[in-house]
Amino acid sequence: MKSTFLSRSELIGFAILALIIFIALPMALDSFRLNLFGKYLTYAFVAVGLVLCWGAGGILSLGQGVFFGLGGYCMAMFLKLEASTPENTSIQSTPGIPDFMDWNQLTELPIWWQPFHSLAFSLFAVVAVPVFFAFIIGVAMFKRRVGGVYFAIITQAFAAILTILIIGQQGYTGGVNGITDLRTLLGWDIRTDEAKEVLYFVNGALLFVVLFIAQFVRKSKLGRLLIAMRDQEDRVRFSGYDVAGFKIFIFCLGAAFAGIGGAMFTLQVGFMSPTLVGIVPSIEMVIFCAVGGRLSILGAVYGALLVNWAKTSFSESFPELWLLGLGGLFIAVVMLFPNGLAGIWSQHIEPRLKALFAPRGAPKSASQSTPAE
């Protein structure tokens, strides 16, 4: 039936992605490159959230970097506290606090840093802090029926505000350098090649958890309501739904995904800084989603992988041309392939494959998923 959790072609799609992430990439890449791909995959968490918010729900957020950053900072605060033992920091004027606090003449750990001594609290905060902020923004915007381009601009402003706040409050946040020199997780050194490999697989597994949650939401009535809201918000409202509540929920879910991605970024890359929070990374995240296909959660993962891989490859050889290339790519996708890679797959490749493998009896083309935009 149509309402099952995974259709056959979706099951194949998930299986192929699992093969790529868990077998093909680890076998083909050395541990440095694998770690890079692990970093790219952390952006996929954000892109999947954007598929739900933007692709399905029509809520374009240009501030997902905020939630990615909040999740990443929560993780980084825990790791930084663990790295700042009194023995490691004995040369500081106040041993036992993070080095950047000491440099900024702080003599004791601020109260709001204290709970981050606990791993359990920090992991909770990785999800809860982004969700809390998304909830506040969501209530403030959606209850007042702010939407569309106004919402996008306001989220962008939040990205700018958070960056400025982090840079300005250097003593509490590490400022423009971010939180660096992270070493161990409960005594386990996260800087070794083996640890990075383990973290890559943890990251991949978490990504699949997020993908399954996203798939569940899309297949539920809530997923269909999001599409309905995107097309006819008033009709949904006058069918007895409180539209704002649904928008707040999906925005919070996207924020939770982004927070998990941010935390995995911190673990794999070993630092968190305001350059990952601001306007530019937030827009890049939207581009990952657009290139992959904003209607497809799997497409979003490929988009994040491909664009980041291209970014690394191109910016190694032509650093000054990369941004122009990225902009060109975005324009090309929007103009020629509004549904991104996933759209190319479902409209051009999949029907041909089906025709190839089903020689007799015309297969019903189930791939007319072109949205009327």
Place this chain on the structure above:
Amino acid sequence: MNVPNERFILKVEGLTVSFDGFKAVDDLSFYVEPNECRVIIGPNGAGKTTVLDLICGRTRATSGSVTFKDKELLTMREDQIVHAGVGRKFQTPSVYEDLTVFENLELSYPKGHGVFGALAFRRDDKVRDRIQEIAETIFLEDLLEEKAAFLSHGQKQWLEIGMLLIQDPELLMLDEPVAGMSVAERKKTAELLKRIIEDRSVIVIEHDMGFVADIATRVTVLHQGKTLSEGSMERVQSDPKVIEVYLGH
């Protein structure tokens, strides 16, 4: 005015809305009885659609009162008004084009309206049977798996009527339900509407006088936001004021 509550399902009293000083609806009062089919007619700009917008909460009134079964609607949110039992069809067909006919009807099924209710919502046989039943009423039983974008204009209108029927509202408000339809579709729609207005109160905005005469219990003629005339179709048609501003040309 002291009107006993139990006689009327909807009481509109002194309803006024002003847009930057322009009174689109001006001190309007009317009363709808249970099982009545009230047709609102009037020239363009008379405020017909605005009246429906005010009742269903889409536009906020400047003053006045709208009570539905003793509940004041003017202070309620749109979705709360729907749950109180008021359904509204828009002038242009508002259906979800990217979803199938089945899904369109399913989203209007009165269950799972909260965030977590919608996540937990399952298509059981009761839901399927009800959707099948409604689809047969609105002549779309063979198109359940079709995307709404591929329906004709008339079929979209029927689908939206079906989406309202599945909610089973006590008061149904229809804004020009036969506008833009072919003659054949129009006939079928008239037949459909006659069937669905039997056991509920309905407010209809319509220009087609033949159609109005066919369905109306009573007619209210609006002009410049005020009631010009009210009564049976014959009475309204012979009212010299109505002939002058509306029916005459």
